[in-house]
Amino acid sequence: MKKSTASLAQCVILLAICLPSANAQGVEKSFAAFTSCTGSFFKAMEAEAVAWRAHTGIASNAGVSWIKTADRSATSGNVAELKGKPVVAGVTLTHYLDESSNLGAGGLYYYWGFKAEGTVERVAEQLKPLIFHSSRLRKDKDVFVRTEVKASDGRWTAVATQSGSAPGFLSTERAFLIEPDADIPNTVKVLCSLQGDITAEVLLSTRPDISSSDHPKRLNPNLFEETAPNDQAQNAILAAIAGKPDWKPKFKRVTYDTTYKLVEIVSSEDGLVNVKESYSRFKVQRQMAAGLLQLKSRMNTNQAVNVTDQLTVELPPNFDISQTLKFKQTSNYQPLAIDSQPMTYGLTCEVNSTISASKIFASLVGDAVLFNCIDDESKKSDGKAFLRDLGIFIEYTPETLTLLLTTVPAKPKYRRFDVER
Incomplete structure (x- = not known):
């Protein structure tokens, strides 16, 4: 039986309403996974790749997906703009950033996350329902932060690490933080970080998006x-x-x-x-x-x-x-x-x-x-x-x-x- 023109129009309208809603839910779901600062974010990105492709370029491999940036080691190539500015928990996301640096004796640093519109206090309050272990989020000067240190048995342990100090290669630290963007007014960075003694094993579990060819080399005792x-x-x-x-x-x-x-x-x-x-x-x-x-x-x-x-x-x-x-x-x-x-x-x-x-x-x-x-x-x-x-x-x-x-x-x-x- 031939469907009426009115029925077809209704279907088109429903698709136009439902698809953006599904995409928004997918972005928000994977953003919540991001706040754990674990490899689960990149698995969630794979599951919600369709939602993210509406906003930016996505790369995939071996069951994980990630937002593509030109070069995480270069300050001019480690940011990707998010088209359409997706909104999570009422917070507008504008960019994704992926940064790494080698501070020599200060240790290795990896940052990844989002830029968002608003003040640190407002963004922290609105994102709170999505943030993993939000009860451990604490205010440290003008930054909200949640920190862990990798114990000798390999487990991540909640520790309030000292701000402003580089761990060097003495420890492996992980942090979720919300901090002001020094370059853009009314903008904050919502980030995860790994810092200190970062090994290939740590990256495999936490940053599966990073190719093994970019993993830090093992220490040469000689x-x-x-x-x-x-x-x-x-x-x-x-x-x-x-x-x-x-x-x-x-x-x-x-x-x-x-x-x-x-x-x-x-x-x-x-x-x-x-x-x-x-x-x-x-x-x-x-x-x-x-x-x-x-x-x-x-x-x-x-x-x-x-x-x-x-x-x-x-x-x-x-x-x-x-x-x-x-x-x-x-x-x-x-x-x-x-x-x-x-x-x-x-x-x-x-x-x-x-x-x-x-x-x-x-x-x-x-x-x-x-x-x-x-x-x-x-x-x-x-x-x-x-x-x-x-x-x-x-x-x-x-x-x-x-x-x-x-x-x-x-x-x-x-x-x-x-x-x-």
Whole structure:
């Protein structure tokens, strides 16, 4: 039987009403999955791909879908505009962003999420019914945030992490946050983040949209030994200590520990020393001269070596009071990260006095020349002692009197100091 023209018109009207409604529901459903900051978002995107294609380009693979951006590592290519500006829980979404960066010792960072119209407070309130574990969302200055840390057993544990601090490679952190967009008025970013020690395994479960070819490489335990020092910097150090026996090591091995670290220093025939520092949660390797002038270093959780590539050194002609030691260095990470920037560091150290090294630790012999060192950039001062019998610097600030006439103990406190000649 032939349907009437009126019936066909009714069907067309119903489709016009129902399809946008279904699309809106699909977008909102997958947005709710996004707020968990897990791989479930990308599975939900696959299920609701039709709804999202009405607003932006979608890519799919192996049961997951994601919004395409040109390049997550480039600030100009990590944002995709959302056509038609979909609305979720009354909040208008304008863009999707996908960003990654390598901060060297600061760790790896991955951000993904949306830009939305409104203020932080209004957006947080309206999205609350959709936000996973919204009861854990807390206000931190001008940001709403929910944070977790990956425990040693692999589980994500709710922890209120400290804002403004980079985890480095000491921990793996995940966060959901709502923050102001510094570039666009009346706009906020609704984001998920992974930061710190981000491995391929973490990305596989949380960011299945990222190709395995873009996963971070595993740490090479021998990277420090395999990375050569810079010739210019090494030659500058060797020239500075040439013919100056005071500045060369007079031991095979020195081992000491303080209240917060264990240090092993091994001398080499070229007059340099190799230093290993063990802290409670990480270790550091260094190649240095006199325990102060650094050629290269690496934290054991870092995927790169900090290599000094420019160095100027001025050693004092003697250890009389007011004589100065100066050095300035520029370093870069090797292998060089895309967004890595050169780092500069310099000290000016002035001789304050000379004491018996036994005042620092009873078994030490000879003189300890006390220096006050000032950071060229921050202008912060720090005490160091040069042990002439060994030819190395150590940290040391002698006892001082405060304005309240109470004694401040010398620091750090050395608990053991073993010397192998």
